[in-house]
Amino acid sequence: MWVLAGGNSITSTNDVNSIEIGAQVNPTLNGDNKTRLxxxxxxxxxxTTGCYNLLCPGFVQVNNQIVLGSYFDPIxxxxxxxxxMGKVFVWKESEDGN
Known part of the structure; x- marks a missing residue:
């Protein structure tokens, strides 16, 4: 899933905010060929900003039932x-902006 907000054209001066969530295989990041969230x-x-999972500040996971970076088994x-299949939800908290 890819959620975008911000700039609305190529010439826009508004920054694009983006969050992507899904499954991928990334041997460089994870050191294996497992499919991970x-x-x-x-x-x-x-x-100047952006990161994967919880590797740096900026993204706040508010539910501990699924671990970001965990692998799927079986796939x-x-x-x-x-x-x-599974369900994922992404939202921005209205009170604190997380």
């Missing part, structure tokens, strides 16, 4: 009779 974010078009594969 990730979050990536920026509040200035990745010029779905092309042609499997059973497909696995």
């Amino acid at each position: 990730f979050v990536s974010w920026t509040n200035d078009e990745y010029r 779905s594969s092309y042609g499997d009779k059973i497909q696995r």
Whole structure:
């Protein structure tokens, strides 16, 4: 899932805020080839801010039932009779902006 807010055209001076959440394989970050849950974010078009998961300040996880960076086991594969799925929610807290 990719959520964007901010600039509305190529010439806009407004910074684009973005948060992405999904599943990916990233051997450089995780040291393996497992499919993992990730979050990536920026509040200035990745010029000076942005990060993966909880590796740096800026993103606040408010639920501890699912660990960001955790791997999926088992995973779905092309042609499997059973497909696995999950639900994710992303929102901004109105009181503190997290």
